[in-house]
Amino acid sequence: MSDSIADKAARATPPRVARKVRGLSDRAIAWIFVAPTIFLLLAINIFPLIWTIRLSFTDFRANRQGREVEWVGLRNYERILTDSDVWLSMQATAHFLIWTIALQVILGFALAWLINRKFKGNDLWTTIIVLPMMLSPAVVGNFWSFLYQPQIGLFNYVIAFLTGQNASSFDMLGSVDLAPWSIVIVDTWMWTPFVMLICLAGLRSIPDYIYEAAEIDRASQWRQFFTITIPMVLPFLMLAVLFRGIENFKMFDLVVQLTGGGPGNVTTLTSIDLKREAFEKWRTGYASAYAIILFVTVFGLASIYVKALNKVKER
Structure with a gap:
């Protein structure tokens, strides 16, 4: 039909x-x-x-819902920018950011360069190296807090063996001088594999014929490294710095598990200081202004950095 x-x-x-x-x-x-x-x-x-x-323009307190909220204008912002404790937390955050990013970039690139050599057991070692970044920051914080124990901590025994001093003399979490470095070490241990993977992707994106042409021109290994490898991996390195910078600026759980912001305020990062203002002192309006300042700071720095990154990629 x-x-x-x-x-x-x-x-x-x-x-x-x-x-x-x-x-x-x-x-x-x-x-x-x-x-x-x-x-x-x-x-x-x-x-x-x-x-x-x-x-952020009010004196609102979350624990006093019934009271009348007063409009304070820019007073919260003025108090934050003139508060010495806020600047101390900014200083602690800057110390944490600079050292963690620098160490992670150097170590991450070095590991990526070694793994890119494609030796026997390459895949196994890559898997072992990336294990720390798979763990929860809270778990890592608890794990390292035991390693840092002055009496029974393995880390202290290793340092004592290398320096020839008593293990109990190294109180990484209780010392004003050592506590900032304790969180730098842990964060570097945990997130260096992340930077390594980004650098490894950059190294493996370089075509082999470029190195072959350089060898024909009798360029040394060092010259190839500084004229081919570094320039071509630089955008990936900058991308890793951007990711780690944003993440470490808002670092909270790892530091809370390790030091709680102490001793004193030497490891009180801005995220910890903000949490105290909002949920311990209950100055919600003040904390809101604090959060806006941090947001504008990160957004502004990230915008400038992304423009620089785009210029490097266009070369």
Whole structure:
């Protein structure tokens, strides 16, 4: 039995035209699926940001809901920028950022360069090296707090063996001088593999024919390293610095598990100081202004850095 004219016309009509005939275009269908996600992201990110900005201009306290909220204008911002404790936490954060990023980039690149040599057992060693970054920061903090124990900690015995001193004399978490370095060591141990993987991707993206051409021109290994390897891996290194800088600026759980911000305030990073203002002192308006200042600082520095990164990639 032959098909009807209507059936032939339906088969001949392209799917897009058929959907438009039914009243829904491809763009409308796409918006139907995407719109819920967009609204969810706006609700989770944009609304809290706007609410935080509003609270930053008030003396609101979350533990005193019934009291009248006073509009204080820029007073919270002025107090933060003139507070010596805030600047001390900024200094502690800067120390943590500079040293962790520097060590992770140097060690991560060195490990990536070694693994890229493709020796026997390469895959096994790569898996072993990346294990620390798979752990939870809270677990890592607890694990290293035992290693740092003055009486029974393995780390102290290793240092004592290398220096020839008593193991109990090294109190990494209780010493004002050593505590900042204790968190630098742990974060470097945990996140150097992340930088290594990024650098390894950069090294393996360099075509072999470039090195072959350099060997034909009798370029030494050092010359190849500084004129080919470093320039071509530099965008990947800068990307690793960006990721680790943003993550370490908001570092919280690892430091809380290790030192709790002590002894004194030497390891009180801005994230810990912000948490104390918001949930221990309950100065919600003040903490909101604090959070906005940190957000603007990170966003501004990241924007400048991304522009520099784009210029390097365009070379």
